[in-house]
Amino acid sequence: MPRPLLLSPDRLFPSDPAQRDIARRLYKEVADLPIVSPHGHTDPGWFAGNAPFGNAAELLLHPDHYIFRMLYSQGIPLDALGIRNRDAEPRESWRLFAGNYHLFRGTPSRMWMDWVFAEAFGFDVQFSAETSDLYYDRITEALATDAFRPRALFDRFGIEVIATTESPLDTLEHHAAIRTANESGEWGGRVITAYRPDPVVDPEFEGFRDNLQRFSELSGEDAFSYAGYLAAHRNRRAFFAEMGATSTDHGHPTAATADLPYAEAEVLFARVTGDKVSAADAELFRAHMLTVMAGMSLDDGLVMQIHPGAxxxxxxxxxxxxxxxxxxxxxxxxxxxxxxxxxLGRYGNEAGLTIILFTLDETSYARELAPLAGHYPALKLGPAWWFHDSPEGMRRFRSQMTETAGFYNSVGFNDDTRAFLSIPARHDVARRIDCGFLAQLVAEHRMAEWEAAELAADLSYNLAKAAYKL
Amino acid sequence: MPRPLLLSPDRLFPSDPAQRDIARRLYKEVADLPIVSPHGHTDPGWFAGNAPFGNAAELLLHPDHYIFRMLYSQGIPLDALGIRNRDAEPRESWRLFAGNYHLFRGTPSRMWMDWVFAEAFGFDVQFSAETSDLYYDRITEALATDAFRPRALFDRFGIEVIATTESPLDTLEHHAAIRTANESGEWGGRVITAYRPDPVVDPEFEGFRDNLQRFSELSGEDAFSYAGYLAAHRNRRAFFAEMGATSTDHGHPTAATADLPYAEAEVLFARVTGDKVSAADAELFRAHMLTVMAGMSLDDGLVMQIHPGAxxxxxxxxxxxxxxxxxxxxxxxxxxxxxxxxxLGRYGNEAGLTIILFTLDETSYARELAPLAGHYPALKLGPAWWFHDSPEGMRRFRSQMTETAGFYNSVGFNDDTRAFLSIPARHDVARRIDCGFLAQLVAEHRMAEWEAAELAADLSYNLAKAAYKL
Amino acid sequence: MPRPLLLSPDRLFPSDPAQRDIARRLYKEVADLPIVSPHGHTDPGWFAGNAPFGNAAELLLHPDHYIFRMLYSQGIPLDALGIRNRDAEPRESWRLFAGNYHLFRGTPSRMWMDWVFAEAFGFDVQFSAETSDLYYDRITEALATDAFRPRALFDRFGIEVIATTESPLDTLEHHAAIRTANESGEWGGRVITAYRPDPVVDPEFEGFRDNLQRFSELSGEDAFSYAGYLAAHRNRRAFFAEMGATSTDHGHPTAATADLPYAEAEVLFARVTGDKVSAADAELFRAHMLTVMAGMSLDDGLVMQIHPGAxxxxxxxxxxxxxxxxxxxxxxxxxxxxxxxxxLGRYGNEAGLTIILFTLDETSYARELAPLAGHYPALKLGPAWWFHDSPEGMRRFRSQMTETAGFYNSVGFNDDTRAFLSIPARHDVARRIDCGFLAQLVAEHRMAEWEAAELAADLSYNLAKAAYKL
Structure with missing residues (x-):
């Protein structure tokens, strides 16, 4: 007999009755606020073309590396899951997922998926080997209907605005198509881009020199001279901003920054665009470019995001x-x-600049990041990221950050995902955890409930809009 | 309408009823114990001269870097807050503070300030833009009265003893004046000093060579020869001890220690007192001097504190x-x-020596410090420090330290502050958090309540007196 | 008057009533499962010879470095405790322990000892200065009885299987004797060994070259040539496996691994078996040998354990x-x-290989180990180890590991102890903490109770059996 699938209205709230009651009241006021998704990796093509998603495995298994890495860690071959293997029968891959769904107990993926199953698709029995085909068929059928096309889901999910992430080499055609649909009244969804220049900033990126060639073509500048390279960035940033971008994003192996004199930077640029690039030069160039990008952000107003440490x-x-x-x-x-x-020595005191910093190293929360963000006007803290975008991860973030940086040096939630259907689930988890965290502060008489209510709305909605200028 | 300002009698206790009831009982027995403040940065001149404190901004905003750094982090200029700017109108600076008091939600500063407002000044409405002038006026008026002079507050706060921190270049005139007042029966407050030799130990300290010149004059030794330098330390330590000091304090960038042979140390000393000092030599000299200072502590009985890592x-x-x-x-x-x-290799096995170690890096609590303090007789653990002197910081300290080091390798609470009015609030937070932590152990049947009651008194009072020989 | 000694049936469960009720139900189902002890340091000679243990101090104080290091940290000389000092009167050493038992408040040693006192010896008054002699006498008397001989305790404790840890230079005579007793029907207890080759893998180990000489003799290979050295490992591993071993164990200062080409390894081997060994060569050789050992494990099926970081x-x-x-x-x-x-680059994708990794650095839980184990098929996470084998340590382990690695990339509990009498207490603590952790997930509606019940049995029993092939 399949087990029932139930999403408790109290899920993720503290079980202490005093805290739970407060959390319920706080959550009630923010549960239905629109979703502001200022950073993520959905495909703008979905919203431009509005084509139906494929079958269950294609939508929910193949693109979700949280899911297939866990299955792989337990010895299930990626081939059998249909990862880069078109010969795999999707229904069979789906069965492997279903039969191993117990592996996800205690993980956020389990919570997100259960939300998708229950709320997006209306299942009331749990996903398991026994219900695998039921799930596969009903999901695949639903996806063929208009109600499950990307724009319909976007509207149904209450998304006020979503940002995608593109490289400067992207022509933003999908965003242009969406804008046309917006202007014609065909569809009202707001989908903006963000400027992620890693392919033309990181000399170790695959095809770096080819990328610079394309960067030159798109910008009309000579991106092989340092002056032209900087001009090309300014050009593409302006284009991205015109297409709605309010932010840039930088994924670097470390958080290293440098602030080289122009002449030194020019010489370094010549080296890293040459034949052989040393690891030290590549690191120094990336480091220098973060400071350059901060300077450009001060000029053009784009909010700067840094995602280091993977x-x-x-x-x-x-x-x-x-x-x-x-x-x-x-x-x-x-x-x-x-x-x-x-x-920070160069630009940290600029109150008109916003740098949103993320980390994968939680040890820096209380030790380094909260003290830095609790001092420098330009610096704000991004939410618990990636592996730490989870109930316990968010609790650690709040309990380690807040006492030194306060709540107002944080910027609300990012879903940061390409798993479109899970977006409401992810925002819901964040809202529930924040309400529970605030409820503890209220129950321990560290804050009044009216203050917690203001904060719940700020953390769920207002801070993201303000920090990302949305 | 201003919101009421209420300090709940249950604040900071766990909200679980079983734990809260135990915490209340434990706290009741320690709430009124005298304050032992073995390490901090109050100004001995206050107690020597007993002049009234100035206005609200001068007392509560200008000297408190916890407060103005948070305001600065949100883009408020330090000039406007009156930091190093005599042109700022204090009432206007105070209004900036009041209008942004929400930034402190969830921070210890908020709790300390609320205590000062409610308990020291008797406010019953919350601090906000609306009540800014009410606060400014009432506080400023109160400060002009005798009841708010330093000695009166000292007595009212139930302070049994407070240690200030001075450099070897200080003549301790204020402490001498206080002693005279003590001896004449004019005032009974016990204010002692602590020996903080960073200005003459750190070759990178501003004015290091000038400091050595002054060190020579005060000690009557030639502090530019290594032998004379060591003698100067012995001389000034003896003077500090005579003036009541029971401890030394060492603020170093790292925890590096070294134990150089005398001849090598002599050569290094010549280099670091020369014209140009390399960073490596400076670090090695500081490292070596920690070991030298430990040796002197073994001789003269002064407890040694190390505050590294900023x-x-x-x-x-x-x-x-x-x-x-x-x-x-x-x-x-x-x-x-x-x-x-x-x-530790040199002196760690000396049961007659006490080294109290602090950290700003919480990752070392369970990994390094508890195992070290749970083994070496000479080593004790200072309380959660600076950024971590907060409810969650203290909980992390206890939950990560206790299982390996026990309670008896810790030394009770330090307020470590120059914010005099917040001292009772800070000790109260520590007592409440410790009682809450103990209550959890009792409620989970990991300890009997009579043991927790003994510990509550030890952590609130006895351990600090014993460890610091007060 | 002595205080009563009571072990609450609810000890270590969360005190929140909702969580506690669930924890009780979960625990009830696993409390009496047999003990599987896949890694530890008990002496196989105890079970081979079955001689009575000596007096209270000999059994419970002298071998337990958790106990005497805490006493030492508070200034009690090791000599007085009878550590390497036959002149110490055991009863007097025991009195020092008794008189300082308060030092262990809040530590796991306290809980383990109280279990031993109450459950193994039947005391109902607390251990203290006052009851020291009562304890000493009753324990010492009991140890002289048959019921307290090693095999009787093994049976009474419900141990299904226990692994000891031996060097390749051990002849496993005790294990042979136990096997004989098993085969003759004299005793049914299952005691297996594990292959811990540090003395012949670490060039900095005391007597490394002598060890290689002995290694040659025992294996019949020339362990001074690289080829012979590898063959000697294969030979001894096979012998250990034949004597019941299902695992190897590697205690290294760091987690460094290397994968040298054979010719390079051969040259390195010549250097580290030579007269002078550099620290870098020693580290590289240890690093290389971890990869070699993983390769041998792939061949012979022995599960590989790595214990780095001390x-x-x-x-x-x-x-x-x-x-x-x-x-x-x-x-x-x-x-x-x-x-x-x-x-991992060499063998991490081998689903047929099991590497169980431990850490003493909790900061790696969420940051490194959970992401690694949540991806690589060959990698599993050992339980909270050594200093972290404690209630709060286990809670941190679960709350930081589970969201990324799930429960099924962990391997249940290890007691890892030579303190034989505490083994049931240690497994009981782990079961209680795991049930409490699961109860929180259930109470917060993150998991159904039937799933938690399955997991409770898996964490208490099934995962250890499966991971260690027992």
């Missing part, structure tokens, strides 16, 4: 056979105190 | 314009295992 | 006077991301 593609065999973003990126211990000083 | 003056523009101690000191990742080995 | 013998004076394992081993900050990459 060792990308840790598993060489997997990378060779399946490529990047397959669940093999591993966080590293990351220094911020020394690393950020060149950038 | 990157001082991280913001160069701010330092240039506003000087040190302006909220721009940032904790760093700090190693203890290797760093302390030279010192 | 700075051994931190206190030189203590080491000189009392030797190793005297409570002076201190955890260090440990990198895994870079360190394990050579090994």
């Amino acid at each position: 060792f990308r593609n840790h598993n060489p065999w997997l990378f060779d056979h399946y490529g990047r973003d397959k669940g093999a990126d591993i966080p590293m211990s990351t220094d911020y105190v020394h690393a950020l000083r060149p950038l | 990157f001082r003056n991280h913001n160069p523009w701010l330092f240039d314009h506003y000087g040190r101690d302006k909220g721009a000191d940032i904790p760093m990742s700090t190693d203890y295992v290797h760093a302390l080995r030279p010192l | 700075f051994r013998n931190h206190n030189p004076w203590l080491f000189d006077h009392y030797g190793r394992d005297k409570g002076a081993d201190i955890p260090m900050s440990t990198d895994y991301v870079h360190a394990l990459r050579p090994l």
Whole structure:
């Protein structure tokens, strides 16, 4: 007999009755606020073309590296799951997922998926080997209907605005198509882009020199001279801003920044665009460019996001056979105190600049990031990120950040996902955890309930809009 | 309408009824114990001269870098707050503070200030833009009365003893004046000093060579020869001890220690007192001097405190314009295992020596400090420090330290503050959090309540007296 | 009047009534499951010879470095405690322990000892100065009875299987004797060994070259040539497996691994078996051998355990006077991301290989280990280890590991102890804490109770059996 699938209205609230009652009241006021998604990785093509999503496995299993990395960790081959393998029968891959759904107990993926199953698709029995085909068929059928096309889901999910992330080499055609649909009244959804220049900033990025060639073409500047390269950035940033972008995003292995004199930077640029690039030069150039990008943000008003600290593609065999973003990126211990000083020394006192900093190294929360953000006007703290975007991860974030940085140096929630259907679930988890955290402060008489209610709305909605200028 | 200001009698206790009831009982027995403040930064001149404190901004805003750094982090200029700016109208600065008091929600500063407002000044409405002038006027008026002079507050706060912190270059005139007042029966308050030799131990300290010149004059030794330098320390330590000091204090960027042979130390001393000092030599000399100071403590009985791990003056523009101690000191990742080995290898087995170690790097609590303090007879653990002197910080300290080091390798609470009026609030927070932590142990049947009651008194009072020989 | 000694049936459960009720139900189902002890340091000679244990101090104080290091940290000389001092009167040493039992408040040692006192020996008054002799006499008397001989306790404790840990230089005579007793029907207890090759893998181990000589003799291979050395390992591993071993164990200062080409390894081997060994060569050889051992495990099926990150013998004076394992081993900050990459790059994708990784650096839980184990098929996470084998340590382990790695990349509990009498207490603590952790997930509606019940049995029993192939 399949087990019932129930989403408790009290899920994720503290079980202490005093705290739970307060959390319920706080949550009630924010549960239905619109979703502001200022950073993520959904595909703008979905909203431009509005084509139906495929089958259950294609939508929910193949693109979700949280899901397939866990299955892989228990010895299930990626091939059998249909990862980069068109020969796999999707229903069979789905059955492997279903039969191993117990592996996700205690993980956020389990909570997100259960929300998608119950709320998006209306299931009332649990996902398991026994219900695998029921799930596969009903989901696949639903996806063929108009109600499950991307724009309909966007509207149904109450998304006020969503940001995607594109490289400067992207022509933003999908965003243009969405804008046309907006202007014609065909669809009102707001989908903006963000400027993520890693492919033309990181000399170790695949195809860096080809990327610079394309960067030149798109910008009409000579991106192989340092002056032209900087002009090309200014040009593309302006184009992105015109297409709605309010932010940039920078994914670097470390948080290193540097602030080189122009002439030194010019010489370094010549080296990193040359034939052989040393690891030290690549790191120094990335470090320098973070400071350059902060300067450009001060000029053009784009909010700057920094996402450092992942060792990308840790598993060489997997990378060779399946490529990047397959669940093999591993966080590293990351220094911020020394690393950020060149950038903060140059621009940290600018109250008109917003730098939103993320970390994969939770040890820096109370030790480095809260003290930095609790001092520098330009610095704000991004929410608990990636592996830490989870109930316990969010609790650690709040309990380690707040006492030094307060709530107002944080910026609300980011879903940061390409798993479109899980977006409401992710925001809901964040709202519930924040309400529970606030409820504890109220129950311990560290804050009045009216203050917690103001904060609940700020953390769920207002801070993200303000910090990202949305 | 202003909101009421209420300090709940249950504040900071766990909200679980079983734990809260136990916490209440434990706290009741320790709430009124006298305050022992074995380490801090109050100004002995206050107690020597007993002059009234100035206006509200001068007393509560200008000297408190916890407060103005948070305001600054949100874009409020320090000039407007009256920091190093005599042109700022204090009432206007105070209004900026009042209008942004929501920034402190969830921070310890908020709790300390609310205590000062409610308990020291008797307010029953919350501090806000609306009540700013009411607060400013009533506080400023109160400060002009005898009841709010330093000695009266000292007595009212139930302070049994307070230690200030002075450099060897200080003549301790204020302490002498206080002693005279004590001896004449004019005032009974016990105010002692502590020996903080950083200005003559750290070759990178501002004016190091001038400091050695003054060190020579005060000690009557030639502090420019290594032998004379050591003799000067012995001389000034003896003078400090005679003036009541029971401890020394050492604020170093790292926890590095070294134990050089005399001849090598002599050569190093010649280098660091020369024209140009390398960073490596400066670090080695500081490291060596920690071991030398431990040796002197073994001789003269002064308890040794080590406060390592802050990157001082991280913001160069701010330092240039506003000087040190302006909220721009940032904790760093700090190693203890290797760093302390030279010192502990030499003196760690001395049961007659007490070294009290603090950290700004909480990751060392369970990993390094509890195992070290749970083994070496000479080593004790200072309480949660600075950024971590907060409800959650204290909970992390106890839950990560106790299982390996026990309670009896810790030394009770330090307020470590120059914010005199907040001292009772800070001790009260520590007592409440410790009682709550103990209550959890009792409620989970990990300890009997009579044991928790003994511990509550030890953590609130007895351990500090014993460890600091007060 | 002595205080009563009571073990509450609810000890270590959360005190929140909703969570406690669930925890009670979960615990009830696992409390009496047999003990599987897949890794530890009991002496196989106890079970081979079945001689009675000596007096109270000999059994419970002298071998337990958790106990005497805490007493030592408070200034009690090891000599007085009878550590390496046959002149100490055991009853007097025991009195020192009794009189200082308050030092253990809040530590796991206290809980384990109270269990031993109450459950193994039937005391109902608390251990203290007042009851010291009562305890000493009753325990010492009991130990002389048949009911307290090693095999009787093994049976009474419900141990299904226990693994000891031996070096390749051990002849496993005790295990042979136990096997004989098993085969003759004299005794049914299952005691297996584990292969811990540190003395012949670590060039800095005391007597490394002598060890290789003995290794050659025992294996019949020339362990001074690299080829012979590898063959000697294969030979001894096979012998250990034949004697019941299902695992190997590797205690290294760091987690460094390397994967050298054969010719390079051969040259390195020649250097580290030569007269002078550099620290870098020693580290590289240990690193390389971890990868070699993983390869052999893939061949012979032995599960591989890695226990890295302890700075051994931190206190030189203590080491000189009392030797190793005297409570002076201190955890260090440990990198895994870079360190394990050579090994995982070579063997991490092997679903048929099991590597169980432990850490003394809790900061790696959420940052490095959960992401690694949540991806690589070969990698599993050992339980909270050594200093972290404690209620709060286990809670941190679960709350920081589970969201990324799930429960099924962990392997249940290890007691890892030589304190035989405390083994049931240690497993009981783990079961209670796990049930409490699961109860919180259920009470917060993050998991159904039937799932928690399955997990409680898995964490208490099934996962250890499966992971260690028992």
